[in-house]
Amino acid sequence: MAAGVDVSLEFSGGAELLFDRVKKHDISLPSQDKSWTLQCLLAWIRDNMLKERPELFMQGQTVRPGILVLVNDADWELLGELDYVIQPNDTITFISTLHGG
Amino acid sequence: MAAGVDVSLEFSGGAELLFDRVKKHDISLPSQDKSWTLQCLLAWIRDNMLKERPELFMQGQTVRPGILVLVNDADWELLGELDYVIQPNDTITFISTLHGG
Amino acid sequence: DLSSHTKLSNNEIARYSRQLILPEIGVRGQLCLSQRSVLIVGAGGLGCPASIYLAAAGIGRLGVVDYDEVELSNLHRQILHTERRIGIPKSASVIGACQQLNSDVKFVPYHLQLNSENALNLIKHYDVVLDATDNVASRYLLNDACVLAGKPLVSGSALRFQGQLTVYNHKGGPCYRCLFPKPPPPETVTNCSDGGVLGVVPGIIGCLQALEAIKIAAGMDSSFSQRLLLFDGLDGTFRGVSIRKKSLGCLVCGDNPTITKLIDYEQFCGAGANDKDQALHI
Amino acid sequence: DLSSHTKLSNNEIARYSRQLILPEIGVRGQLCLSQRSVLIVGAGGLGCPASIYLAAAGIGRLGVVDYDEVELSNLHRQILHTERRIGIPKSASVIGACQQLNSDVKFVPYHLQLNSENALNLIKHYDVVLDATDNVASRYLLNDACVLAGKPLVSGSALRFQGQLTVYNHKGGPCYRCLFPKPPPPETVTNCSDGGVLGVVPGIIGCLQALEAIKIAAGMDSSFSQRLLLFDGLDGTFRGVSIRKKSLGCLVCGDNPTITKLIDYEQFCGAGANDKDQALHI
Ligand SMILES: [Zn+2]
Ligand SMILES: [Zn+2]
Numbered sequence: 084m085a086a087g088v089d090v091s092l093e094f095s096g097g098a099e100l101l102f103d104r105v106k107k108h109d110i111s112l113p114s115q116d117k118s119w120t121l122q123c124l125l126a127w128i129r130d131n132m133l134k135e136r137p138e139l140f141m142q143g144q145t146v147r148p149g150i151l152v153l154v155n156d157a158d159w160e161l162l163g164e165l166d167y168v169i170q171p172n173d174t175i176t177f178i179s180t181l182h183g184g
Numbered sequence: 185m186a187a188g189v190d191v192s193l194e195f196s197g198g199a200e201l202l203f204d205r206v207k208k209h210d211i212s213l214p215s216q217d218k219s220w221t222l223q224c225l226l227a228w229i230r231d232n233m234l235k236e237r238p239e240l241f242m243q244g245q246t247v248r249p250g251i252l253v254l255v256n257d258a259d260w261e262l263l264g265e266l267d268y269v270i271q272p273n274d275t276i277t278f279i280s281t282l283h284g285g
Numbered sequence: 286d287l288s289s290h291t292k293l294s295n296n297e298i299a300r301y302s303r304q305l306i307l308p309e310i311g312v313r314g315q316l317c318l319s320q321r322s323v324l325i326v327g328a329g330g331l332g333c334p335a336s337i338y339l340a341a342a343g344i345g346r347l348g349v350v351d352y353d354e355v356e357l358s359n360l361h362r363q364i365l366h367t368e369r370r371i372g373i374p375k376s377a378s379v380i381g382a383c384q385q386l387n388s389d390v391k392f393v394p395y396h397l398q399l400n401s402e403n404a405l406n407l408i409k410h411y412d413v414v415l416d417a418t419d420n421v422a423s424r425y426l427l428n429d430a431c432v433l434a435g436k437p438l439v440s441g442s443a444l445r446f447q448g449q450l451t452v453y454n455h456k457g458g459p460c461y462r463c464l465f466p467k468p469p470p471p472e473t474v475t476n477c478s479d480g481g482v483l484g485v486v487p488g489i490i491g492c493l494q495a496l497e498a499i500k501i502a503a504g505m506d507s508s509f510s511q512r513l514l515l516f517d518g519l520d521g522t523f524r525g526v527s528i529r530k531k532s533l534g535c536l537v538c539g540d541n542p543t544i545t546k547l548i549d550y551e552q553f554c555g556a557g558a559n560d561k562d563q564a565l566h567i
Numbered sequence: 568d569l570s571s572h573t574k575l576s577n578n579e580i581a582r583y584s585r586q587l588i589l590p591e592i593g594v595r596g597q598l599c600l601s602q603r604s605v606l607i608v609g610a611g612g613l614g615c616p617a618s619i620y621l622a623a624a625g626i627g628r629l630g631v632v633d634y635d636e637v638e639l640s641n642l643h644r645q646i647l648h649t650e651r652r653i654g655i656p657k658s659a660s661v662i663g664a665c666q667q668l669n670s671d672v673k674f675v676p677y678h679l680q681l682n683s684e685n686a687l688n689l690i691k692h693y694d695v696v697l698d699a700t701d702n703v704a705s706r707y708l709l710n711d712a713c714v715l716a717g718k719p720l721v722s723g724s725a726l727r728f729q730g731q732l733t734v735y736n737h738k739g740g741p742c743y744r745c746l747f748p749k750p751p752p753p754e755t756v757t758n759c760s761d762g763g764v765l766g767v768v769p770g771i772i773g774c775l776q777a778l779e780a781i782k783i784a785a786g787m788d789s790s791f792s793q794r795l796l797l798f799d800g801l802d803g804t805f806r807g808v809s810i811r812k813k814s815l816g817c818l819v820c821g822d823n824p825t826i827t828k829l830i831d832y833e834q835f836c837g838a839g840a841n842d843k844d845q846a847l848h849i
Contacts, residue, residue, distance in 0.1 A: 095797055096729060097757060106802075139755050149751030151795075153808055160811040176808075178797065180747065181724035181731050183759040184613040184701040184769055196515055197447060198475060207520075240473050250469030252513075254526055261529040277526075279515065281465065282442035282449050284477040285331040285419040285487055299639050306763035307727060309801065334616070334774070337646045338767040357581050360668055364619045367667040385649040386642055445589060481588035485620040485778045492616070492770045496800055499767065508803020518778055519591065521790020523805030 087114040088171050092128070096179035098150065101140050102132060112169070121152070122165040124175065140177075151178040188215040189272050193229070197280035199251060202241050203233060213270070222253070223266040225276065241278075252279040287320045287345040287391075297389065301343055314503040315343060319389075321502035322346035324408060326399055326427055327417030328353075328375035330362040330477070330487030331441045331494060335415055337365060338495035340383035344502060346391040347383065348411060351375040352398035362484030399423065401547035404430040413498050416440040417491065419476055421468055422550040422557065428453060428461035429547055432538045437507070439497045441490040444480050446518040448490035451509050451528070452497055454538065458510035463532040463539075471556040486518050569602045569627040569673075579671065583625055596785040597625060601671075603784035604628035606690060608681055608709055609699030610635075610657035612644040612759070612769030613723045613776060617697055619647060620777035622665035626784060628673040629665065630693060633657040634680035644766030681705060683829035686712040695780050698722040699773065701758055703750055704832040704839065710735060710743035711829055714820045719789070721779045723772040726762050728800040730772035733791050733810070734779055736820065740792035745814040745821075753838040768800050 092108045099106045112119050112127060122144060129137050141147055145165060152159040153176040154167060169175070193209045200207045213220050213228060223245060230238050242248055246266055253260040254277040255268060270276070293301075293312060297319075304310050310318075323344050325332045328351035339347055353375050355366040365382040366375065376394035384392055397403065399418075404426055408414055414436050416427050424440070431438040437455035442448065454460045493514070497507050508525075515524045537544040551557050575583075575594060579601075586592045592600075605626050607614045610633035621629055635657050637648040647664040648657065658676035666674055679685065681700075686708055690696055696718050698709050706722070713720040719737035724730065736742045775796070779789050790807075797806045819826040833839050 095799065096731065097726065097762070106799075138752070142752070147752060147755060148749035149747060149755060151746065151810070156806075156808050158809060158811045178731075178795075179755075180751075181726045181729060182701065182703050182706060182756060183726040183762065183764055184609050184611050184699050184724055196517065197449065198444065198480070207517075239470070243470070248470060248473060249467035250465060250473060252464065252528070257524075257526050259527060259529045279449075279513075280473075281469070282444045282447060283419065283421050283424060283474060284444040284480065284482055285327050285329050285417050285442055296639070301643050302640050303759055303763050304643055304765055306761075307765060309728070310763075310765070334770065338770050341643050341646050341766050343643070357578070358584050361583050361586055361623050361625070364623050364668060368670060369667065385651065386646060388650060446591070477585055479588075481585050481592075483586055483589060483592070483778070483781070484623050485774050485781065488616065488620050488774045489771060489778070492767050492774055496765070496767045496771070497803070499765070505801075508801075512803070514803070519782075519787075519790075521779075521794070521796070522807065525804065 085115055085118045088112045088119050088169055090124070090169055090172070091174040093174060093176040095176070096181050098140065098177045098179040101136070108132070119169040120165060121159065121167045121169065121175070124169060146177065149180050151180065152176070153178070186216055186219045189213045189220050189270055191225070191270055191273065192275040194275060194277040196277070197282055199241065199278045199280040202237070209233070220270040221266060222260065222268045222270065222276070225270060247278065250281050252281065253277070254279070287322065290319050290345065291316065297343070304342070309505060310503055314505070317503045318343050318499065319345045321412045322348070322410065323413045323415065323498050323502065324348040324350065324411035325415045325417055326350045326423070327419060328379040329359065329417065329419060330443060330482065330484065331417035331491040332415070333363045333365040333379060334488050334491035335417055335495045335498070336379050336383050337386065338492060339498060340387045340390050342499050343387065344390060346393065348393040348395060348407070349376045349379050350395040350397065350399055350407070352396065362482060362487055364488065399426060401426065401549065404547060405434055408434045408436055411436065413501050414438050415494050415498060417494065420556070421474055422554040424461060425468065425553060426547065426550040429537050429544055432460050433546070437501055439494045439501070441494040443487035443490050444475060444477060444482055446483055446486055448486050448516040448518070450490055450493050450514040451512065452507045455501070455507060455510040457531055459529055459531045460535060460538040462537050463535045464528060466536065468554040471554065474556065483518060486516070489516060489518070569604065572601050572627065573598065579625070586624070591787060592785055596787070599785045600625050600781065601627045603694045604630070604692065605695045605697065605780050605784065606630040606632065606693035607697045607699055608632045608705070609701060610645070610661040611641065611699065611701060612725060612764065612766065613699035613773040614697070615645045615647040615661060616770050616773035617699055617777045617780070618661050618665055619668065620774060621780060622669045622672050624777070624781050625669065626672060628675065630675040630677060630689070631658045631661050632677040632679065632681055632689070634678065644764060644769055646770070681708060683708065683831065686829060687716055690716045690718055693718065695783050696720050697776050697780060699776065702838070703756055704836040706743060707750065707835060708829065708832040711819050711826055714742050715828070719783055721776045721783070723769070723776040725769035725772050726757060726759060726764055728765055728768055730768050730798040730800070732772055732775050732796040733794065734789045737783070737789060737792045739813055741811055741813045742817060742820045744819050745817045746810060748818065750836040753836065756838065765800060768798070771798060771800070
């Protein structure tokens, strides 16, 4: 059993439009059998926060191409991406890249 | 006897030009008889860091008019100004206001 | 009378279509913009970008104040002037450029030096004022005039590679005097002639002044009341810091103000309201 | 030949005096700028401010690429165009405005759509490239072309109230493909026509692109290699975040690249290199 964990989620670059235009969400992840990895978090977001059109945010088990993920302001690529185990009070940021000019 | 204390000093808006153009200085204040207030810090800066023309930074016992002081990103006016007692690892920022356009 | 403009024309809908579809603006915000007026004091490095983006956005009336004429040494940062307009008043030069972009805006050039005699009478005809000046005396003058006239003041400044931005006298936030009751000693003040400035640095700050003025004019919240933005172009860093509330003891905006009309600001600052003949240092 | 310009004229000293006295620029940096060339791809909301500030600063040669003509709906953000120039090529319109400000710069307008056939041949004549385009296919095309040609790419983008800025392919930092190996699904891509944009937001980002290009051209360090700036104009916040290093497995800039010449980017992205006819969403 892994304990529940409090995290802050941030959305920018338009990703916030999928979450009621709210850029920052403080959430409590419930306790569960396994550790809270970013992969688990993404599934949890899909099931609990994304009301419609999850394909605009996710593709399969990960974020869709064109979304950058940061953990405490560092690129998740340095931290193991989906396998990173979330620590209490982490801030996870999802940035949709912009293309307009 | 007050213990020594480590602080970060930041200078911007041109104030850094009085400190060898270095914007951030990590310093260790030595132990002394009384607490390390901002007033003590200013005297220490004047005696130890300001090589010439201290009047461009200070006026009497305080900073000269036109310099804003922040403690950990908050205006020192909220914290007692010169009487504020420095805590370990505080960041003290001195901002010279700009007037050009 | 700007308030009579209560419906967008087809031409306006076409011109502003990309900002009309923003829910924060919409038809309501665009009409708000078209009914509001902004006074830009200073047609230099800050005033040029601020003017053109306010004109582009469809502000109803835009006044531009400057006593000076265009010089060659301005052109590295004052991007609305041109080589052919060297020698003509800066206010007319800026408004000429803005007029070509958006002739729907009502433009008013003021070729004069703002002073204690004319400031209040001028400012009272505008909803929002931009401080795009380049010297301390003008900054105190504009501050006091905006407090006395009850207008928000979007203040920008730039020198070398750095810029600063804040909004004074807006929604309970402080005024310039709340932060700086005493003027800096003249020998500590550096202007752009002496200290230099990379042209695009006031460009960035002037754009941010336009953004805050647009937000205020369109009825949105400003992000910089009681908050100061510090920009360092060498390091590529921006930092927003919280500053004090309005000071109850402020001589002009406090509970018992002693400055109830404009004073002599050159005497107060010990320096003239003119970038060109000031002493140098820091 | 720009490299033959090895001494500043009296006219240049007068024009650039305010930036010559900056120790980080000085005569050495100003000569550097005058010997360097910048290519701006896109003469729109980002390209306008970037072009005028690069021209003002005294870049040696400035190329501006755009296939499009000026429209009324551009004028709320594309501040170098004018009402009278509606219908003429944007590249010529931008260069007309820049020429009036600084006729010392060598200007080259390109009224064409950058594509896999012409991109490399064009880019190879420039030292620094600015991505001021408005669609995904052009961004991959420019990225790959800059990697193949070995040029730094100063990339800006803007939508609604937000903007982003970074520098790709510079001093060991990542390229666009290192960050985004796969293009976004076309239905998740929003352009300015569909999502809207407040005009001054690309204004701010375009100015920042000019600043980074000036720093690179003058031989200074860029602040945005391996670092991404996020700007939110509604909140008035800027945030710089660290991004990954160059990826060893990157298909174009990695150790064993498989993309050794330009491909079909419209096919790769499943969408055209044209803001006007794309699908909408996020
Ligand atoms: Zn006050
Ligand atoms: Zn790469």
